[in-house]
Amino acid sequence: xxxxxxxxxxxxxxxxxxxxxxxxxxxxxxxxxxxxxxxxxxxxxxxxxxxxxxxxxxxxxxxxxxxxxxxxxxxxxxxxxxxxxxxxxxxxxxxxxxxxxxxxxxxxxxxxxxxxxxxxxxxxx
Numbered sequence: 001x002x003x004x005x006x007x008x009x010x011x012x013x014x015x016x017x018x019x020x021x022x023x024x025x026x027x028x029x030x031x032x033x034x035x036x037x038x039x040x041x042x043x044x045x046x047x048x049x050x051x052x053x054x055x056x057x058x059x060x061x062x063x064x065x066x067x068x069x070x071x072x073x074x075x076x077x078x079x080x081x082x083x084x085x086x087x088x089x090x091x092x093x094x095x096x097x098x099x100x101x102x103x104x105x106x107x108x109x110x111x112x113x114x115x116x117x118x119x120x121x122x123x124x125x
Contacts, residue, residue, distance in 0.1 A: 040066050041073065042107040043114075048088060062098070064088040065114060067106045067121075081107070081125070089117060 040046045048064035050057050067089055072082035083105070090098040097117050105125035111118040118124065 041071075042066055042069050043110045045091070046088065048090070050090075062090045063093070065091050065095075065110065065117065067102065067110045067117070068104070069107075075109075083107075083125070091117070 044066050045063055046066060047061055050060050050062070052058070065088055066086070068083040068085060068087040070082055070084070070086055072080045074080050087104065089102060091114075092098060095114055095116060097120055100120065102117070102121045105123045106118065106121040108124055111121065111124045
């Protein structure tokens with residue numbers, strides 16, 4: 001039996017989400033890596049496009065990790081959880097965050113998957 005959390009994919013394609021920790025705000029999420037359905041949930045790595053920010057960063061397609069989602073999902077203990085916004089962080093291929101801080105909470109499921117991102121988080125929900 002699989003012990004990984006079952007998280008609903010709450011971020012539909014082309015949904016704008018807030019990118020934390022850098023000047024790239026907000027990215028659009030056009031596709032998800034290694035997924036049959038074009039949707040993503042907390043802890044997934046997606047391909048995002050930078051809409052606003054520094055000119056050298058705009059119109060780039062970096063990988064991003066989803067750290068919060070509006071769609072409610074159920075944890076293993078039976079509790080339902082949702083956030084007030086969708087958010088992601090720009091990461092490199094090693095899973096290290098490009099920015100320096102994450103304002104707002106990070107989902108516990110994301111913190112378990114990416115310990116390097118957890119060190120930048122203000123709080124874990």
